Amino acid sequence: MLLLEDTAVDVAEQSDGRFGPDLMDVYEKWEEFSAWAKAAAPGAGRPVSAAQLGTPVPRPRQIFGIGLNYRDHADEANLAHPENIVVFTKFASSLAGPESTAAVSSDSVDYEAELVVVVGREAHRVGVDEAADVIAGYSVGQDISDRGVQMRPPAPQFSLGKSFPGYAPVGPAVVTRDEPADPSALRISCAFTGPTAQAQGADVWTAQDGSTGDMIFSPERIISDLSQVVTLYPGDLIFTGTPAGVGMARGIAVQPGDVMTTTIEGIGSITTEFVAG
Known part of the structure; x- marks a missing residue:
């Protein structure tokens, strides 16, 4: 579906x-689709709600996550700002849509609000100055982690701990790369209702409130660095890191009954409801 304000166009139908x-x-x-979409007639769609939308990239070949990519997040973890990208993966079975439900896998589940980059063309060994052309667009993501699994001995299991069902919600849409006024200066936030908010004495508690301007590595730099090793494919997803305020730094874990909403300025919001595992 192509979203035009509060309506959705059936792309296959409208494009014959x-x-x-x-x-x-x-x-x-x-690129061909983007040109067609810009010419699509507003009002040609049907009303749609976020609850009707699935993940806008249902079968990516690869899902990458970038760790420690916000200065304030590295600072709250008492870690040096990295000189090279820190990379993990999230397995595709963890993908979910913009209004989803996830089971709390343990008492050490954490949250991270993330800008997600969607790859728009195959790329290998591209330079930073070429990398913008690789970006199809942006979406909102939540990198949910079971820190117990992630950190259990004998060695960290980042990818496994971040890949329980529903631990990679993405949506509500892919916003083309030219739509945000400045992708390097977007407000990004994560708020809770439910038990975690109530424990903070609030009906709605904002856990994270930052800016993509605090990134250490830009999306273009991330794409360039990844592509020096791997081949990126159309539809690949890159979770680009999170600002300060994660649960691990606060001594907080997600609880059943929590509802988490992540919002990125100019892109949209997604919501995950947590239930008992």
Whole structure:
């Protein structure tokens, strides 16, 4: 679906089969699709709510996460600002849509609000100055982690601890790279209602409130550095890191009954409701 304000256009129908019906086909023809989408007539769609939307990239070949990529987050973890990108993966079975439910896997589940970059063309060994052309667009993500699994001996299991079902919600849409006024200066926040908020004495508690301007490595630098090793494919997802305020630094863990909303200025909001595992 192509979202136009509060309506959704059936892309396969409106394009006479030129794009779709498989959503992943759009990313294989991203530049062509973008040109067509900009010319799509507003009002040609049907009303749609976030609850009706699934993840906008349902079958990415690869999902990357970048650790310690915000200065204030590295500072709260008492770690030096990295000189090179810190990379992990989230397995595809953890993907979820913009209004989803996730089971709390243990008493050490953490939250991270993230800007997600969606890859729009195949890329290998691209320079930073070329990397912007690799970006299809941006989305909102939540990097949910079971810190107990992530840190258990004998060695950290970042990817496994971050890949329980529903631990990679993304949405509500992919916003094309030219839509945010300045992707390097977007407000990014994460707020809770439920037991965690109540423990802070609030009905709604803001856990994270930062700016993408605090990133150490820009999306272009991340794409360039990743591509020196791997080949990036259309539809790949890159979780670009999180600002300060994560639960591990605060001594807080997500509880059943919590509802977490992550918002990025100019892109949208996604919500995850946590239930008992």
